[in-house]
Each structure stands twice: as structure tokens, then as C-alpha cells.
Amino acid sequence: MKRTALPSQTPVSGVPGRFRGPFARWPRGADAVLAAAMFLATVFLEEAPGDALRVRPITEVPVPVLLLYAVAAGALYRRRREPLAVLAVALAAWGPTLGSIYSTGGGFVIVALYSAGRYAADTRRSRLAAAAGFAAAITALVTDGLLHSSPWGDVGFGAVVMFVAWYIGRRLRLRAERRARRGEEQAAEARRIVAEERTHIARELHDVVAHRVSMMTVQAGAARMVAAQDPQEALDAMAAVEEAGRQALDELRHLLGVLRPDADRDRLGPQPRLADLHQLVEQVREAGLDVSVTGDVQAALPARVELSAYRIVQEALTNVLKHSGPRTRAEVRLSFESGGLTIEVLDDGRGAAVQSVSAGAHGGVPGHGIVGMRERALLLGGSLDAGPRPGGGFRLAAHLPTGGEPA
Numbered sequence: 001m002k003r004t005a006l007p008s009q010t011p012v013s014g015v016p017g018r019f020r021g022p023f024a025r026w027p028r029g030a031d032a033v034l035a036a037a038m039f040l041a042t043v044f045l046e047e048a049p050g051d052a053l054r055v056r057p058i059t060e061v062p063v064p065v066l067l068l069y070a071v072a073a074g075a076l077y078r079r080r081r082e083p084l085a086v087l088a089v090a091l092a093a094w095g096p097t098l099g100s101i102y103s104t105g106g107g108f109v110i111v112a113l114y115s116a117g118r119y120a121a122d123t124r125r126s127r128l129a130a131a132a133g134f135a136a137a138i139t140a141l142v143t144d145g146l147l148h149s150s151p152w153g154d155v156g157f158g159a160v161v162m163f164v165a166w167y168i169g170r171r172l173r174l175r176a177e178r179r180a181r182r183g184e185e186q187a188a189e190a191r192r193i194v195a196e197e198r199t200h201i202a203r204e205l206h207d208v209v210a211h212r213v214s215m216m217t218v219q220a221g222a223a224r225m226v227a228a229q230d231p232q233e234a235l236d237a238m239a240a241v242e243e244a245g246r247q248a249l250d251e252l253r254h255l256l257g258v259l260r261p262d263a264d265r266d267r268l269g270p271q272p273r274l275a276d277l278h279q280l281v282e283q284v285r286e287a288g289l290d291v292s293v294t295g296d297v298q299a300a301l302p303a304r305v306e307l308s309a310y311r312i313v314q315e316a317l318t319n320v321l322k323h324s325g326p327r328t329r330a331e332v333r334l335s336f337e338s339g340g341l342t343i344e345v346l347d348d349g350r351g352a353a354v355q356s357v358s359a360g361a362h363g364g365v366p367g368h369g370i371v372g373m374r375e376r377a378l379l380l381g382g383s384l385d386a387g388p389r390p391g392g393g394f395r396l397a398a399h400l401p402t403g404g405e406p407a
Contacts, residue, residue, distance in 0.1 A: 031077050038111065039073035042104050065102045068093040072108040079115035084126065087112040087133040094140055099147030106144075106158070109137050110165045117169025122177075130166070137162055212248035216241045273306040274334070280314055281332075289321045295334035301341060305400050308376040309334075309341055312384070315373050316345035316396045323349070340382065340401040348393040373398065 023030040043066065046056050058066075072093035075086045090112040094105035116133060120126045138159055145155035223237035272280075274297060281291050301309075313332055320330045328349030335342045370386050377384040377398050384398040 027080060028077075031079065034111070035073045035076040038076060038107055039069055042069050042073070042107060046101060046104060061102065065097060068096060069105065072105055076108065076111055076115075079112065080119050083112070083115040083119040084129045084133065087116050087130075087137075091133065091136050091140060098140060098144045103144050103148075106141065109140070110162055113137060113162055114165040114169040117166040117171075118173050119169075122173075134162070134166060209248050209252050212244050216244045216248070219244070272310045273303070274301070274309055276310060277313060277332075280310070280317070284317050284321060287321055289317065290329045291317060291332065292330075293332045293334070297334055297336045297341060299336050299402075301336075301402055305341060305380060305402055308380055309343055309398075309400055312343055312373045312376060312396075312398050312400075313345060315369065319369065320345070320347045320349060320394070339403065340399050343396075343398045343400070345396045346389065346393065370396075 043058060043061055044055050045053050047053060061069075072090045075089040075093075079086045087109070090105070090108040094103065094109055097103040097105055113134065116130045120130055141158050141162070142155055144150075145152070145158075219237045219241045223234040223241070226237070227234040277293060281293060284291050317330060317332070320328055328347050330345065330347040330349075333342075333344040333346070370384075373386075373396070374384040377400060380400050382398065382400040384396070386394070386396040389395045
């Protein structure tokens with residue numbers, strides 16, 4: 001049997017993972033520390049002659065300027081969620097201080113530009129807003145330089161720093177997006193390989209089951225032919241049929257396990273039958289729907305018919321509850337005649353206009369509304385009709401033959 005290696009989901013022991021710094025490990029805490037550090041640096045540091053820095057007492061900073069610094073620093077805490085709004089706040093806080101000795105708020109703008117490149121959504125509106133913010137930042141920088149009579153080289157260097165901050169953020173965002181796409185592609189490839197392998201295994205198991213059943217047929221025929229002349233040989237043949245049947249059942253269970261979706265792995269209990277309808281009705285009544293069941297089926301029905309009948313009733317009652325409301329009365333009618341089971345589900349609600357093929361399933365059971373119910377009936381060679389009742393409400397009628405061929 002072919003085996004295909006799948007990408008490992010567990011890191012190999014001893015192989016270091018990708019480095020994650022504090023801003024990736026503790027984003028909120030790191031952003032809070034960054035905001036506090038920017039606030040303290042902006043308040044206490046200022047330029048000194050000779051391109052040096054000096055520490056200034058906090059008493060030298062006017063209260064309105066402190067408030068502007070505090071607003072800009074506080075905005076940095078939300079730079080991941082609302083990067084463009086943070087950029088606007090930083091620019092607004094920097095504007096009133098331009099041309100003064102307190103115009104050190106450009107650091108807030110640099111961090112905000114990086115955040116806009118790193119976290120802003122990649123939409124036309126966001127790109128236009130980021131471009132407008134960058135233009136406003138350059139304008140403020142030039143204005144501050146003119147008011148301070150700064151050399152154009154210093155202004156140009158500041159503009160380069162702002163552009164590089166935004167560009168680095170954007171490159172990191174694009175890299176993260178590419179990494180996420182690669183992860184999705186690898187996951188999709190892994191799912192495709194698993195599906196191909198399951199299909200391959202299912203084909204092999206199908207051949208095994210078919211071989212077992214063929215052997216059972218041959219041995220049963222041989223036993224029938226020699227039963228009168230050699231009863232012991234017939235018993236041996238039937239024992240072989242029994243053993244082959246057990247093996248075929250084991251292989252068939254394995255086949256169904258291979259074909260079962262991963263989401264259904266935990267639901268391996270027996271499938272519901274018509275005898276379980278009373279439990280379903282009780283659950284629906286607890287949800288507020290007034291349901292009654294009339295008719296009784298005494299005949300022994302194939303398991304496939306009972307399962308489909310149960311699912312059709314379940315889906316129909318779910319549709320009534322979903323589209324007509326809990327104060328609706330519903331009636332389930334069951335009858336067995338003409339070699340088949342007939343199911344009718346009637347309600348007096350106002351959901352006829354909205355019941356559609358989009359109705360969902362109940363209790364986690366996959367379903368596709370009326371389309372799914374009709375498909376179940378057709379696979380048994382039966383039929384299903386659904387539509388509004390003349391006097392109001394909705395009617396669903398299904399006929400499930402007990403020995404019919406799929407349509």
C-alpha cells in the first residue's frame with residue numbers, strides 16, 4: 001500500500017524555531033513600554049549645541065506641551081489596531097510645537113509611520129490615507145526646518161528617516177503575508193495529499209471487499225450444490241463464508257473510516273433509526289415547537305431507509321423551528337404502503353415564504369435544507385415535494401421505497 005509522507009506539524013526536537021522578540025511575544029506590554037519610553041524621551045531630552053543631547057528638567061516643559069506629548073504617546077498604544085488614526089494623532093500633536101524648542105514630537109510621527117506601513121490594511125482607501133499622512137509628515141518636517149533655519153541636509157535626512165521607517169514596516173507586513181500564504185498553501189497541499197492517499201486506500205479496500213464478497217458468493221453456491229450429498233462439505237463451505245464475511249466487514253469498517261471526514265471522527269456511534277424519533281421530538285419540543293407524531297410503521301425497514309427517514313424528519317422540523325418560530329404547531333405523519341415509507345411534515349407557521357435550500361442542519365448533522373432532503377430521497381429511488389399549503393403553513397412529503405433503485 002502506497003504511503004506518502006506528510007509535512008510534520010510538530011517541530012523537530014533540537015531545531016530552534018523562528019526568533020520572536022518582545023513585540024511579538026507580548027504585543028500589548030511592549031507597546032505600553034514603547035509609549036512610556038517615547039513620552040519620557042520626548043519630555044526630558046532636547047538638542048544641545050554641537051548636535052548633542054541634554055536632559056532638561058520637567059519644570060521647563062509647559063503643561064500644554066506635556067499634554068500634547070501624553071496624547072501622542074497614549075495613541076501609540078493602539079498603533080496595531082488603528083495605525084492610520086495614530087498617525088493622525090501624532091501629526092496633530094506635533095503641529096502646535098513646530099518651530100519651538102519643544103518640537104521633538106517627530107519621534108512619535110516616525111513610530112506612527114512605521115506602524116502605518118506594518119499594520120494598515122492593504123486597501124485603496126488605506127493607501128491613500130497613508131500617502132496623505134506621509135505627505136503631511138514631510139510638510140511638517142520642512143516647516144519645522146524653515147522655522148528653525150535648519151540646514152536642508154538635516155531636513156532631507158529627516159525625510160529619509162521617515163520614509164525608511166514606513167518602508168521597513170511595509171516590507172515586514174508583506175513578508176508576514178507571504179509567510180501566511182505559504183502556510184496556507186502548505187496546509188492545502190497536505191490536505192490534498194491526505195485526500196489522494198485516502199482515495200488510493202479506499203480503492204484498494206474496495207477491491208479487497210469485492211474479492212471477499214465474490215468468494216462468499218462462490219462458496220455459498222458450492223455449499224447449496226453439495227448440501228444434499230455431502231453435508232459436512234457444505235458446513236465447511238458455510239464456515240468459510242462466515243469467515244470471509246467477518247473479514248469483509250472488518251475491511252468495510254476500515255474503508256468507511258478512511259472515507260469519513262476528520263470532523264466526523266468522534267461521532268462513531270450507531271446511526272439513528274425511526275425508533276429514535278421520540279428523542280428527536282422531545283428535543284424539538286424543548287426548543288419550543290409543538291410537535292405531534294401520527295402513524296406507526298410496524299414493518300421491518302432497511303437501515304438505509306430508516307436513517308434517511310430520520311434525517312428528513314430532523315431537517316424538516318429544524319426548518320420549521322428556524323423559519324416559522326417556536327410558537328408554530330407541526331405534525332409528522334408516517335405511513336407504510338405500496339412497498340415504501342411515506343413521510344409528511346405539516347406546519348401552520350409563516351415560514352413558507354422563507355424556507356429554502358439554504359436551511360441548515362440541526363445538532364451538528366450536515367445538511368443542505370430541502371436540496372439535501374430531496375437528494376436523500378432520490379438516492380433511495382424515491383421522491384420529495386415541498387411547498388406552501390393553501391391554508392397557510394408549509395408541507396413536505398417524501399416517499400422512500402424500501403427496495404427501489406437510486407434514481
